[in-house]
Amino acid sequence: MDIAQALQSSGIAPIDAETMLAFILQRDRAYLLAHSHDAIDEAQEMRWRQYVDRRRTGEPVAYVIGQREFYGRVFHVDRRVHIPRPSTENLVSMALDFLSNPKDDVRDLETGIIGTAKVLRDCSAVTTIVDVGTGSGCIAITLALERPDLRVIAIDISSEALEVAKENAKRLGAARVEFLEGDLLSPLADLSDPFLLISNPPYLSDTANLSPEVKDFEPSRSLFAGESGEEILLRLGAECIQSPYCHGMVYECLET
Structure with a gap:
């Protein structure tokens, strides 16, 4: 599976899919567009499918990836805390x-x-x-x-x-x-x-x-x-x- 295939088959909002896949690959969203035909490895694909399944249940992206940017800094968030807005x-x-x-x-x-x-x-x-x-x-x-x-x-x-x-x-x-x-x-x-x-x-x-x-x-x-x-x-x-x-x-x- 390559990046484009992963994003196209996710069945979730494009911005959510891009945010989660970029997090898994430790890249930014611009990288996904420039390298859309790059393959993702087996471990990354397994993690990707888990993330997509969680997002499909309605779980917020910030909880799925465990972080939210706030005032230029990245904060860890999980279900113990409110997601910063x-x-x-x-x-x-x-x-x-x-x-x-x-x-x-x-x-x-x-x-x-x-x-x-x-x-x-x-x-x-x-x-x-x-x-x-x-x-x-x-x-x-x-x-x-x-x-x-x-x-x-x-x-x-x-x-x-x-x-x-x-x-x-x-x-x-x-x-x-x-x-x-x-x-x-x-x-x-x-x-x-x-x-x-x-x-x-x-x-x-x-x-x-x-x-x-x-x-x-x-x-x-x-x-x-x-x-x-x-x-x-x-x-x-x-x-x-x-x-x-x-x-x-x-x-x-x-x-x-």
């Missing part, structure tokens, strides 16, 4: 802008999704970033690498998600990120540093109509937030306002 890359850019020029702001991150920034206290005093609901660690690790002058703490209620985040931090050279397990700001009882809160929390209603690709494979705790979809954001906002050390918030949510 482009909207959250835009949220990171928004947080970096906020750190340079703190002000209240609302931005479109993606269709139907907005980022909100709020100044709560003097943000020029901020020395620490706190990422709540870190998942794969993509936000915390990216900010740690983009702003090495700031302390970064990543929190998640899931020990399994934290395992993935720690793996990513080690592999991407962000071992200085501190990981804490717990609910929202509860692990910060001993923190007395002025911090900026950044979060992509669960913000979907429990009755939200999602595609099977999302509903059947991604962890529900990273998606749903009660009947209104606002329960976690409301709790998080209240905790930030009550904390004398939270000087600002940057978070992702649905446009209403």
Whole structure:
């Protein structure tokens, strides 16, 4: 079997097929087009067929190949964590802008999704970033690498998600990120540093109509937030306002 035959016989979306085969061959998608008649070996073909079978069940490509690019870096992802989206890359850019020029702001991150920034206290005093609901660690690790002058703490209620985040931090050279397990700001009882809160929390209603690709494979705790979809954001906002050390918030949510 050659590259062209593999792609043509896959029965899945061309971009998905190209992404998976390029991953197996450790090449980019442009290589597939330029070398369409190159043969793939037996081991590669077996792996390819396994990947195609998984994708046909609806499993997201990111889980099939075990990675997702985020802000120019490759993060490991699996079913323990939510798959990072482009909207959250835009949220990171928004947080970096906020750190340079703190002000209240609302931005479109993606269709139907907005980022909100709020100044709560003097943000020029901020020395620490706190990422709540870190998942794969993509936000915390990216900010740690983009702003090495700031302390970064990543929190998640899931020990399994934290395992993935720690793996990513080690592999991407962000071992200085501190990981804490717990609910929202509860692990910060001993923190007395002025911090900026950044979060992509669960913000979907429990009755939200999602595609099977999302509903059947991604962890529900990273998606749903009660009947209104606002329960976690409301709790998080209240905790930030009550904390004398939270000087600002940057978070992702649905446009209403």
